[in-house]
Amino acid sequence: MTFCRTKVVKLSDTIILFLPSFTLLLYVSNTTQLCSDIIIRVDLTDECADCNYRHGGQCKLDSTEKFCCANVIKKGLSLKAKLGIGLGIGIPSMLAIGLLFLFLQYKRKYGTSGGQLESRDSYSDSSSNPHGESSSEYFGVPLFLYEQLKEATNNFDHTKELGDGGFGTVYYGKLPDGREVAVKRLYEHNWKRVEQFINEVKILTRLRHKNLVSLYGCTSRHSRELLLVYEYISNGTVACHLHGGLAKPGSLPWSTRMKIAVETASALAYLHASDIIHRDVKTNNILLDNNFCVKVADFGLSRDVPNDVTHVSTAPQGSPGYLDPEYYNCYQLTSKSDVYSFGVVLIELISSKPAVDMNRSRDEINLSNLAVRKIQESAVSELVDPSLGFDSDCRVMGMIVSVAGLAFQCLQREKDLRPSMYEVLHELRRIESGKDEGKVRDEGDVDGVAVSHSCAHSPPPASPEWEEVGLLKNIKPTSPNTVTDKWESKCTTPNISG
Missing domain, CATH: 1.10.510.10 (Transferase(Phosphotransferase) domain 1)
Structure with a gap:
């Protein structure tokens, strides 16, 4: 029996062919002639294909002649899986850091300087004001609520601005008791403003002179903003x-x-x-x-x-x-x-x-x-x-x-x-x-x-x-x-x- 069209090669009785999923034994007689062109069709079951291509194993029959997947190779995560996990963790982390940074920037610009003022002011309370900040006074002057002064100035209406300088903007306001006041709203983007707030309160509370402006009070150091409340002087500046x-x-x-x-x-x-x-x-x-x-x-x-x-x-x-x-x-x-x-x-x-x-x-x-x-x-x-x-x-x-x-x-x-x-x-x-x-x-x-x-x-x-x-x-x-x-x-x- 001849399966070739060209050169004939004499083989031994048995030929062993190695396929990806199993070993095939091909038996031929001493007189069988094979050529280089041999077409073999091998149909794999779904179980065998899954064993070989997905798990890297070999298709075999166990002692009871039932199919088993042997020599399964344990593989690590694929590159795509690793990339997916990395992106899944990295992107949310970056977003969280970015949001935290924006929040801190916003708080620094618009929010209260609470903790900063607390720590920086601790020496002032111990040396110049042993009583510290009570519920109604700070350095001996009355404390105003931020909401009080916001209402007094009509939410810091720009039409009520009396002046605008390098340290803050001054607004005209009217308190519930009828007093007209000038409210200085300090810029709070650095330590200098906090120091100026404390400095001005400390100085004005210890001075009494008819030709010095009077300080009516201020907001708490824990307030949303640092505000100073002065008597309102109606006739403008000498300038x-x-x-x-x-x-x-x-x-x-x-x-x-x-x-x-x-x-x-x-x-x-x-x-x-x-x-x-x-x-x-x-x-x-x-x-x-x-x-x-x-x-x-x-x-x-x-x-x-x-x-x-x-x-x-x-x-x-x-x-x-x-x-x-x-x-x-x-x-x-x-x-x-x-x-x-x-x-x-x-x-x-x-x-x-x-x-x-x-x-x-x-x-x-x-x-x-x-x-x-x-x-x-x-x-x-x-x-x-x-x-x-x-x-x-x-x-x-x-x-x-x-x-x-x-x-x-x-x-x-x-x-x-x-x-x-x-x-x-x-x-x-x-x-x-x-x-x-x-x-x-x-x-x-x-x-x-x-x-x-x-x-x-x-x-x-x-x-x-x-x-x-x-x-x-x-x-x-x-x-x-x-x-x-x-x-x-x-x-x-x-x-x-x-």
């Missing part, structure tokens, strides 16, 4: 009346400006006598009531300075145009830094010009530079607001010249050349009264706070003559272009040196 939306020719006569200068100096002298430096004296922080009485506000940057130290070393902070050049250059904060800033305020009262104006020439962007140059050139008249009657009223002329001379002393580059705030107050009262230096009453205290100073830096007496201003001609200009220079504004932990 608004001098060169802002409320400015009108003749609406702020010299007598009123002189009153503003004296009352502001009184408040600052009281602060310094209480070992506090305001650090942000400017016309935007001097509020006026309907009788044009002064209320100095915004103590977020203020610092306690023990009376036994010369300065506090800290990164310069303040407002462009008002910043003490020595503080800016040397990082040494003293009470004389407030004196410099107040010198700029005096020049604003004289000129009705803003402290910084980018429309002025480069050397005169800062009002302090412009003022010093005009005084040195005996050109005070070019600095004065024409509506004040400088050329028509000799008494007003003499007072303005004297105030300009005092401002010039406050604007000295070196702090040791500037008068103290008490000396500035003493001189302003003398100028306002029109008395000679020898006749002026010696104010031995600053609204109840005993102070002992000498007036070693007393400026020239009031006079309409130009010669007294000419005495200042040889003193060099004092103010750097702080509005065009950059300075570090982050808050640092100060080193207090004796």
Whole structure:
């Protein structure tokens, strides 16, 4: 029997063929001839196919002639299975991490700083407020609920905004008892805002002065937001009346400006006598009531300075145009830094010009530079607001010249050349009264706070003559272009040196 068409090969009696699923024994005779072309058809049962292809086993018959799947190979997870499991675990994990990150960002921006304020404030409670925060008071001032103030400001309606600065937005509000209030809503995106909140509460609760704004209360440190509640001062800021939306020719006569200068100096002298430096004296922080009485506000940057130290070393902070050049250059904060800033305020009262104006020439962007140059050139008249009657009223002329001379002393580059705030107050009262230096009453205290100073830096007496201003001609200009220079504004932990 022949199964080939070509070359014949003689084989042994038995041929063993190996197939994937079983061993086939093919019996042939010695005379059988096979060729290379053999067609064998093998039909596998479903059980055998499953055993071989899915489980890697061999199809056999057991001792009872029943089918069994032998030598099954145990396999690990396939690549697809591993990939599926990895994606199944990885993607949900990434989504969970992403959602957690977004939640923390949202809480940091809009939510309460509870835990942070709790930990950061613990030292304050133990040292300055041993009673801590009760259910109704914090540092001795009443606590307001966030919902109360939200309702009082009509959900912080933007139409009720009184001002917007670098530290927060101030809203007009009305409490259920009928009191009108100003609610400061602090920005809460970093530690600085929390520190300013605590700082302002601590300072205002220990001070009592008729020319300092009163703090009615605040929200709890566990509140949704940090809110400060002040008395509402209805007549705007000095800046608004001098060169802002409320400015009108003749609406702020010299007598009123002189009153503003004296009352502001009184408040600052009281602060310094209480070992506090305001650090942000400017016309935007001097509020006026309907009788044009002064209320100095915004103590977020203020610092306690023990009376036994010369300065506090800290990164310069303040407002462009008002910043003490020595503080800016040397990082040494003293009470004389407030004196410099107040010198700029005096020049604003004289000129009705803003402290910084980018429309002025480069050397005169800062009002302090412009003022010093005009005084040195005996050109005070070019600095004065024409509506004040400088050329028509000799008494007003003499007072303005004297105030300009005092401002010039406050604007000295070196702090040791500037008068103290008490000396500035003493001189302003003398100028306002029109008395000679020898006749002026010696104010031995600053609204109840005993102070002992000498007036070693007393400026020239009031006079309409130009010669007294000419005495200042040889003193060099004092103010750097702080509005065009950059300075570090982050808050640092100060080193207090004796």
